[in-house]
Amino acid sequence: MNNFEFKNPTKIIFGKDTISKLSEELPTDARVLILYGGGSIKKNGIYDQVKTALKDISHVEFGGIPANPEYSVLMKALKVIKEESITYLLAVGGGSVIDGTKFLSSAALYEGDSPWDILKDSKRTEVGMPFGTVLTLPATGSEMNSGAVITNAETKEKLGMGGPGLFPQFSILDPQVIQSIPQRQLVNGITDAFTHVLEQYMTYPAAALLQDRFAESIMQTLLEVAPTILKDSTDYNAASNFMWSCTMALNGLIQKGVPTDWAVHAMGHELTALYGIDHARTLAIIAPSHYQYNFEAKKEKLAQYAERVWNITEGSIDDKAYAAIEKTESFFNQMGIETKLSKYTDDFDGTAEIIAKRFTERGWLGLGEHKSLKPEDVEHIVHMAY
């Protein structure tokens, strides 16, 4: 097991009808900015629950944060924060709204020339404006971690940021919100969380027995509840396990003491930036090719995953490992996710070269758990995913 440090101070408030607890978590003298997305919270009743809970707390609103939170939109929200003397941010939404709120938490206290530098120069946020979240879409785990990914439409870039100042003070997780999520988003959420676990698990054996079993537990649980959720999103037992699995998939716990990969995300982000493909779907496009291309380096963990998560007990290590990649791809397919780029765009020719070139230009010269994947490897992997 590798040495590690772990600290996650976010308070989780989980369960039925918990949104009403919101006011207990906010300072009574706070001036709150509520941030949300396209307005679905006004149709499904979450907005009303939040407004009721905040009736005695001073607040204003900023809606319209898009999927893949866009820098130019967030800069408008930053203007509101300054003009309205906001002291506390409240994200009501999924990963995009929460990630956007994290950027604002950092930017609100940033003293440099341009907040874009936080992303461009990978500036770590030690202290941000305090914020909480009401999660409306389980998927990214952003509700209990200190990372965010922000998109710049102008430059077609997706860049990450983070730091200990960006943990939510609290996150309210009411699994009942799942009832009003469109099927497409549910499928994306399951795929996103599942792939998060793979990124922290599908590397090489590192004698981290407990972390391996925790990672497998999350994947087993997601596989177990996925069919129920997609058939009946009012099933509270399935919804609550789905929601908690998404949070646990990326709250830092399973990555501690183990090597991590994240090459699937690095390549996937480029597909979203270039073609606007849903984040989760880009992961499902890249993952199978990535594991095939890096088969020798990953086959021991692929075989362990085959045995423990897919109950594949017959055959050699290679047999099991291949079968596990196939099982993973067909799991995505069965949920209705296409795993080839050509199913999303006719304009895919040259994509592999473009992405490889971008990595070279940005100086991203070593991806994966060994930091050994070069732009030419990226080119191969993306090609395999056509």
Add this chain to the structure above:
Amino acid sequence: MNNFEFKNPTKIIFGKDTISKLSEELPTDARVLILYGGGSIKKNGIYDQVKTALKDISHVEFGGIPANPEYSVLMKALKVIKEESITYLLAVGGGSVIDGTKFLSSAALYEGDSPWDILKDSKRTEVGMPFGTVLTLPATGSEMNSGAVITNAETKEKLGMGGPGLFPQFSILDPQVIQSIPQRQLVNGITDAFTHVLEQYMTYPAAALLQDRFAESIMQTLLEVAPTILKDSTDYNAASNFMWSCTMALNGLIQKGVPTDWAVHAMGHELTALYGIDHARTLAIIAPSHYQYNFEAKKEKLAQYAERVWNITEGSIDDKAYAAIEKTESFFNQMGIETKLSKYTDDFDGTAEIIAKRFTERGWLGLGEHKSLKPEDVEHIVHMAY
């Protein structure tokens, strides 16, 4: 899944040679009281590592905190805290030293007449004197939770305390400390951690699929590493998984959203108070009888545990459930732990009645996950454990 709240702000610093990081975690202007036990840290080098790390930080020491931290000894430490104007506590030890330090953290800021009232009246500690830990004995999980159990030799009582103010600010976990732990303590640690998981798992199915799998993961890992650790405690892979499993067994995570039992601990504490039997061994004495006595209420989870942890796949639910109890008892026996009270004392006659009477007098009238076990049930269970 039940509703829950979860917040655990303790910073974990885990791995080889991490004790040297101690000074980074303490405020530079702190006046530190180092608390430790019987002095084994002076033989195994841990004391020297701590002293080296604290060379530039003002500190005094208080040694001699016994196993099952004793109120009268802690009151002497409290006097030192006041006389020396201590601002920060540092526990260097196992669960007893850490639990004692938690009591002192609370008592140092307590404004009532007698600190014993914190225990007697179950007063929740919202704010305590800040403290950190250097863990020398993996077992209790006290290094990453906010609970403590204190013993009063005079009244032969063991009472619990807790509250959000009692999380360590940081805990340093260097698995190399395991090398110098006597076999008896290692066996106790494995048994203690394993039983902690059972208390939070062996109840009834509550549709908490992920929590169940996490609990099973910890037990599987403990079973996997136990033989290696007992054979060769210098095996770092086994030691690190053992240490991290003990912490995860009782840091709050696996108990969230599920019913918990803790009757084994409630009865076990009485055996320690009456006979001075090692805490872990009292759990191994009580657990098998407890599960047999409450078989009908627990058999579904017992059967799930049989399948997933012990790979018992044949037979009816009852068959599997019984087999799991047997496997658990023989796991304790194989490590050299006797699971009958009569192996520890000749003076056991009447113990069941005494313990039942104590529960009645204290008003502890409903133990277990259904709060349905009455003193007469306790009497039966302890009798079965003779």
